[in-house]
Amino acid sequence: MNEKSNNASVAFAGILPAGNGAYTPCPSLLTQEETIRYLRLDINGPQNPSATLKYYREKGLLRAVRIGRQLRYPRTELDNFVGRLLEKRGELR
Numbered sequence: 001m002n003e004k005s006n007n008a009s010v011a012f013a014g015i016l017p018a019g020n021g022a023y024t025p026c027p028s029l030l031t032q033e034e035t036i037r038y039l040r041l042d043i044n045g046p047q048n049p050s051a052t053l054k055y056y057r058e059k060g061l062l063r064a065v066r067i068g069r070q071l072r073y074p075r076t077e078l079d080n081f082v083g084r085l086l087e088k089r090g091e092l093r
Contacts, residue, residue, distance in 0.1 A: 014075065029065070029072040038078055056081070 014026035017037045026038065032053060036042050041049035053073075056062035062081050064071040 026075060028075055029067070030075060030078070032071060032073075035073040035078065038073075038075070039082070 015023040016026035016030075016034060017040070018024045019037055019042070027034070030038055032050060035053060036049040039045075041052055046052045053062065053064075057064055061084075062073070063077050064073050066072075
């Protein structure tokens with residue numbers, strides 16, 4: 001396997017709800033909209049998912065990286081965030 005194909009498999013190692021019942025490859029850095037779908041905040045979640053992400057950032061619960069003018073959320077950070085929530089609630093063993 002060459003280096004290019006190996007990097008591609010790392011960059012898209014997962015799936016993301018597409019918002020229409022389908023799924024799409026999940027990138028390593030997610031936009032705000034992708035993050036909302038990844039965390040399923042758009043399904044029976046808060047009334048304002050964007051404000052919820054901002055709240056998580058301001059409280060230091062979730063980190064994002066600014067690339068240009070846009071915030072991006074590393075998928076590993078999102079997975080760690082969910083893991084911390086589960087551990088806090090005693091749901092992860």
